[in-house]
Structure formats: structure tokens, C-alpha cells
Amino acid sequence: MKIIMLGAPGAGKGTQAKMIASKYGIPHISTGDIFRANIKNGTELGAKAKQYMDKGELVPDELVVDLIMDRFKEDDAKNGYVLDGFPRTIPQAEALDKALSAAGEDIDFAINVEVPDENIINRMSGRRACVGCGATYHIKYNAPKVEGICDTCGKELILRDDDKPETVKNRLEVYHNQTQPLIDYYEKKGKLKEVDGTVDMNDVFNAIVDILGA
Ligand code: ADP
Ligand code: ADP
Ligand code: ZN
Numbered sequence: 001m002k003i004i005m006l007g008a009p010g011a012g013k014g015t016q017a018k019m020i021a022s023k024y025g026i027p028h029i030s031t032g033d034i035f036r037a038n039i040k041n042g043t044e045l046g047a048k049a050k051q052y053m054d055k056g057e058l059v060p061d062e063l064v065v066d067l068i069m070d071r072f073k074e075d076d077a078k079n080g081y082v083l084d085g086f087p088r089t090i091p092q093a094e095a096l097d098k099a100l101s102a103a104g105e106d107i108d109f110a111i112n113v114e115v116p117d118e119n120i121i122n123r124m125s126g127r128r129a130c131v132g133c134g135a136t137y138h139i140k141y142n143a144p145k146v147e148g149i150c151d152t153c154g155k156e157l158i159l160r161d162d163d164k165p166e167t168v169k170n171r172l173e174v175y176h177n178q179t180q181p182l183i184d185y186y187e188k189k190g191k192l193k194e195v196d197g198t199v200d201m202n203d204v205f206n207a208i209v210d211i212l213g214a
Pocket of ligand 2 (some may be wrong): 002007008009010011012014015016123124126127128136137138139141142171197198199200202204
């Protein structure tokens, strides 16, 4: 099964993608996570990506597309994947289509998690990320057992630099200009499914399972 998660930053794509990955036994591929791992490890790619990420802008398509094509070659991606944060532009979606159709494949579903802009700042300012394993929490809606500490690995939880309100505003604008057109793109391909992302995360997941099949 090949699934794309669409939605604004903070809509809950990552949260749902992790739940999908664990239920259906496919890898969760997040371009944001891959970039953050590269930044942490001090790679050249990380240094390049950071310049854009810090400003809330998109990393150039060529960097992202090469990276994701390499990721698809890994063994665990043979039976599908759930993509979180890719594609984010029409050229990225076209590059994905081209690569898949060359292999006689296609994606199965593009799931749009709908959350209005008014809710997004609240979601992002409360998001906390683990510096160790990348797990995501929310101080109100998905709080860790001990404040500031990851339930899974015990490391520290931080507010991502790009989750500060100044940067979130820019990310939302970038989303509307460059990523939202993908909703139409996948609608035209007959792959689009929409879910209400404002309800409890377990209810969002139930709606997704209804689409994917139990
Ligand atoms: P969120 O989950 O909040 O939407 P991500 O972790 O997906 O954020 O992305 C963080 C940042 O990484 C983005 O603001 C952007 O700078 C960069 N990024 C991630 N994926 C892509 C992509 N497919 N194309 C361009 N930039 C990307
Ligand atoms: P994205 O990957 O789309 O940027 P995340 O999955 O990281 O979004 O979610 C953003 C923040 O909102 C996180 O702190 C997460 O715990 C929280 N969150 C996710 N889904 C919900 C939901 N349905 N209701 C309330 N908070 C949520
Ligand atoms: Zn952790």
C-alpha cells in the first residue's frame, strides 16, 4: 500500500502516519525527519536544508526528490510506504508519478487531513519533539507521562525552532501557495480522500482505517 499524507503543517500528518505504519506494517517516510536527522549528524545535505527550514521555506525540489528516490530503494519500502511531508509541490508530485509509472506502479491514496489555519498555531506551539527518537507530543492533546521527557526513550522534549509562531505563519503561507494545489492534483487523479483533522487523534485514525480497510 502506498499512501500520501496531505495537510497543513501541524495538521497531524506525522501522528497519523506513525499509526498507519504500525497497523499496516509499512515504513513511515518523513522528509522532515530525514532532514532533521541530517542536520543532527552534521551532513552537507543537512547544512543546505537547514538554511531553508529555519526560515519556514521549502527545501529546493531537486534536493528532496533525489533524497526520496534513494529512500525508496531501501528494502523496507518494497511493499509500500506512508509518505509524510512529500510531495509538497507540484513538481515533486510529478517526479513521484514519473518514477512510479516507470516501475508500473501508482499510489493508492492521498489522504488530506483537514485542519483550519486558526487551529494550527495552537497545535504547533504545543508540539514537543524528542531529541532522541523523534517522537512527537502535544503539551495538551498528547502529553508525555513526565513533563519534558520522552515516554519511549527518556530523552528531552523540545519545541522545534520552526514551530515558533513567527515561522509558523510563514510555513502556513508557503503551504497555501505551494502545497495546497496538490489537493486538486490528487483529486483529478481520483486518489484523494479527506478526513476531518480537528477531532481527537484516535477518531481521525478511525476515519483513515475506514478508507484504507481494516
Ligand atoms: P511538518 O510536519 O510540521 O509539516 P516537516 O517536518 O514535514 O514539518 O517539515 C519541516 C521542514 O522541512 C519544512 O518546513 C521544509 O523546510 C522542509 N521539508 C520537509 N519536507 C519537504 C519537502 N517535501 N519539500 C521541501 N521541503 C521540505
Ligand atoms: P504534522 O506532521 O502534520 O506537522 P503532527 O502530527 O506533528 O503534525 O501534529 C502536530 C501537533 O498536534 C503535535 O503536537 C501533535 O501531538 C498534535 N496533534 C496531532 N493530531 C492531533 C489531533 N487530532 N488533535 C489534537 N492534537 C493533535
Ligand atoms: Zn524519544
